[in-house]
Every structure is written in C-alpha cells, then in structure tokens.
Amino acid sequence: MGQWSDRAYALFEEQQAERGIDIEWVKGRLTGLKVETPSWGYGDSGTRFKVFKKVGVPRNPFEKLDDAAVVHQLTGACPTVAIHIPWDKVDDYGELRSYAESVGLRIGAVNPNVFQEDDYMLGSVTNADPQIRRKAINHLLECVDVMKQVGSDALSLWFADGTNYPGQAHLRRRKQWLQEALAETYQALSSNMKMLIEYKFFEPGFYHTDLADWGMAFNAAAKLGPQAEVLVDTGHHAPGTNVEHIVSYLLDEGKLGGFHFNSRKYADDDLIVGSTNPYELFLIFYQILEASRDVNPLVRETAENIAYMIDQSHSIEPKIPAMIRSIANIQTQYAKALLINHDDVRALQAKNDVLGAENAVRSAFEMDVTPLLTAVREEQGLPVDPMRAFLESGYQEHIASRGIGGSSW
Ligand code: LRH
C-alpha cells in the first residue's frame, strides 16, 4: 500500500477497534461475499423504444463468459454466471460448463424463459390452453435437465404471466395452474437443487400479475417444500415499499433464497446497483447480518446461504464497467453494514431508545470504508481500483474486433 492509504487504514482499524468491531472478521466476510453476474447483462438490451447496438458486445454465450471472467478477475467476487434459456441456448451444455471452468467460472442459476414466444402472449403456465401450459412446463423441466449438464444448483423462476383487463381471465384457476406447474417442476429437482421463485408487481401485465408480490411467492414456495425459496429482485416493488422488511420476514421464515440486485427510481429500471438507493442496499445487508446472529439455526443458515445475484440490463452503459461499478457498490454497502455493532443496537432497542438505535445503525452507513476495501483488495492480490484497472487493461479495445450486433435476446 502507499503511505497515505497505509495511514488511512491504520486509523480506520483503530477507530473500529474502539467501536468494538472485529476487523479481521469484517475482512473475512468481505472476502467471502460472492455475487453472481447475469449473462444477459453483458449483451445489448434496451427499452421498448430502442435497443442501442454497441461495439464489442458478445455474439454468443461463450463470449459472455469471457467478459464475465474479466469481471471476476478484477473483483475476485463473481465466480458464477447466471444463464437464461433460450438466450444462452447451446448445442452442448457440457461444453458450456467446461468453457466456463476454463476461464475460471462456474454456471450459476438457470433461468427458464417462458415469456418470449407468441404462444405465451396470454400466459405460460397459467394459460387457459392446456397445450400451452404443457409446453411451458416442458420448458421448465428441460431447464432442470440443463442444470444437471452445467452443474447448476439453482432454478430461478420468473413468470411474465398476467392480464391487462378485469375479467380477461379466471384469477383463481390461474393461481392453481401456476402451483401445479411449480409442483411438477419441483418433483424433478435433485436434492442439491433450489427453486427460487421471483415475483414482480406489474409488467408486462398491467392489470394483474399471477405472482405479484413476496407473499404470493412465499405461499407457493411454502406449499412446495424446503427446496423452494423466494427470490427478491430489488426492482420489483412499488415505490416506497420497505424491501428490507420483506427480507427480514423471509429470513425469519427460512425462505429467503436469493436476490436480483439492481436499482430503480420508478419501476423495474434494472439500473446499476446502489446508484439511486445505497441506503436501501445497506439496510438489506443489515437485516441479513442481524439474522446471521439469530438463535434459531434455520434463520442463521438461511442468512448464510443466500444466492446473491445481479439482474441488470444495460441499455446506455458500457456493459463490463457497469458490472464492475455494481460489484464495487455492493461491496461498499456490505462493508458499511459489517461495521454495525449489533450488540449496541440490540441493547438500545431493548431500552426503547429510538434515536440511539437509529443512530447506531446509520452511523455505520456514514463511515468511509475506502481504506478497508483498499486493504482487502490488496491482500487478495486484486487491483485496488477495479474500474481503473479495466479501463487500462485494453480489454475493451481487444473485444472491438467482435464488431457490432451482439445481443442478449
Ligand atoms: C423480470 C426479470 C427476471 C428475468 C429478468 C431478465 O423482470 O427480473 O428476473 O429473468 O428480468
């Protein structure tokens, strides 16, 4: 480390010791935080108005893995990549798995896609037409098979199913069909596999969505069994929703399976994590760390086995830098949450000291964790500034030879 950062870190360590924080534990936790990146985040995407085509975007799933490998090399935090089928459809999934391993990665969650075919316009697993429901379930089962071939342990489910008008469809029948489809898919899982059930309050359905909120996803998962859990996509809530409360509730029920991290100002904006709502991210981590100290082993285990994933779609941003920025923002908020002194907070809560407890949480958010992140990255032999390292690496210039026209969809 340079002289300046050495001094800053020494001071930081002293300050945290005084606050009763075990800095070695903090460092271990920070190093241990792994976040999965989505294959589709490396491709071109856009809004319903325009997809801007960028030079150097991957032309196939293998090139997406190449880009994801660079993000992992620079951050040390992203060893797995989520795939979306058929966006990442290949002839030989064994080859995809070997390729991932050859660039230092593993395949993470497999995401079935039952929303982009004409057949699914009025619903997939909730369609009134039994043949379309069968087709959708068959795709879910095919994805369980893909999981076996790529060595994945998470099936990540999101359904676009919904309606636009009152009376358009029979809501309770659809609820039952959805549960039947999930139950059949659940039966196909191996014992090491999790089913993660994602919800979203609207879009593309503007009147109702079959899995609209965490309660519906929770109920579906609870009926299925222990391998089914809820996935919280931070962008899938109405503005003002207390997402960290949902997180704490699901943790207490042993049903929080994973996250899709992203930022939103209005709806499912899929923007860089922590760009508009860093305090929310910090408070989510606060709830998770609080649960990891629970007396109930189920709550502790749930908190320790969360699948952290990014779900972003980069419409105007250069893809790899956007991913690096997101990882850095997650690490920053996690580092801050690690500085919360939970004994202090709990003692203040027990005394009903409203402002004292609020201060004990917020003051951790207000700390500068740059010296800590610098020290941890350096100790791992990683660049202290991964963004700068990327921009100076020449990789962006190198991939320009791919030309224009790669796409995630
Ligand atoms: C739906 C969603 C879901 C999809 C992804 C591309 O809005 O969050 O996770 O799989 O976007």
Ligand code: MN
């Ligand atoms: Mn998502």
Ligand code: MN
């Ligand atoms: Mn989404």
